[in-house]
Amino acid sequence: MQVLIEFWKGFRLLPSAWLLLVQFCMLWLSLITHQSLSYRAFMWCLEVLALLIIAKVIRQAPVYTFLGLSFVGGAFIFSFMILLGYASVGMQVIAHSFESLAYFMAAFGLVRYMFADRYLTKDEMFAAGAVFTLIAWGFAFLYNICQLLIPNSFQSPTTGLQSWLDLLFLSFSLQSATGLSDIMPISPAARILAMLQMFCGVMYLALIVSRLIALQYIRHAPRQQDK
Template sequence: MQALTDVWKAFRLLPSAWLIVLQFMILILSVVVNYSMTYRTLSWLLGVLVLLVIAKVIRQTPMFTILGLSFVGGAVLFSSLMLVGVNHVMIQITAHAFEAAAYFSAAYGLLRYMFEDRYLTKDELFAAAAVFTLLAWGFAFLYSICQLIIPDSFQNSNMDGLQTWLNLLFLSFSLQSATGLSDLVPISAPARVLAMFQMFTGVMYLALIVSRLITLQYIAHLPKDDRSN
């Protein structure tokens, strides 16, 4: 019982850390290419847990709470429909749109939270990492929507047709981190525009967040009399 209490306290204090852990668990699970009902259910449960943590983040950060929670609710609802076998294209597009909106809302809330705080804490470090993963996931959902609306939006020498979620997420992380390691190439105009937006977002985020963390670290080492100025 005490262990559960300690876990709950840690969750309340560091929701950003839990968000990162759950996203990494989804990545590890995606290594198992298995489309059985058990696999789909476990993936859905982890996705819902991420959305619930996002709801927690939205409620704790300077964010339009009602709007953000509406995105989370819509994402849970439409992803549930997909789990039970409703695979209509519009359902998938709507689910991914709500999921992208929820992820971007949480990223925006965490950014505002980091820029309003005056001191560097452990939560700021987890929040900085969480924003990066939230943005990467959000753009991956947009890429998924793009290929559902415009087939063959991406070219892959190893795979034709619709790209897997892991391929799209790998492309998203590659573009956002400016590593350029993905063998997946945006072909359609909307896909390339999204890619350019993400490259710009990734570069600006790294510049802003590094400067912000350095500033907070500098303030933390100032004499107490200088911090109030």
């Protein structure tokens, strides 16, 4: 019991861990396809919670704090307008643009945080996972914007607009370089976005993973010298 208490005390001070937890909850709840107002309101509350955690993450980075919080505020306002029923194409494009920018800004802040630290801690481990999911979520919003502005941007077994879960699955597939998605980018804009995400996925492995390995080495280097 004492171990669980100590774990909880440490976990609640890690915004990156909370962000990962909220995003995974949103991912599991996306299995439910109900369109009732109560379900959409609950999902919106989770999205707002993720945005609030993103705001806390952005405030940890000394650069572009005001700009990042503006993105979070815009995402909150326009997503609330969509919840109220103002779900025109223009409104969705604006809301997803702010959400995408907020997620990318949070990923940028976490990357700066990891590269500024000198030793590997639990927060860096959660931050590495959060950066991956933040980038994946950000590109999923961009894919949704692309299909709203350019019809038939994606080819898949289903016709019409792709669902949010399908776009998120495409985003994770491209970023992880697994290529498991059955959705193909067709329009030039969609293919450019896909190529950019492939590049981000490769750079993530090259920069973030190597940085974590370096921090782990620095952490244990003094002990080896003492011996």
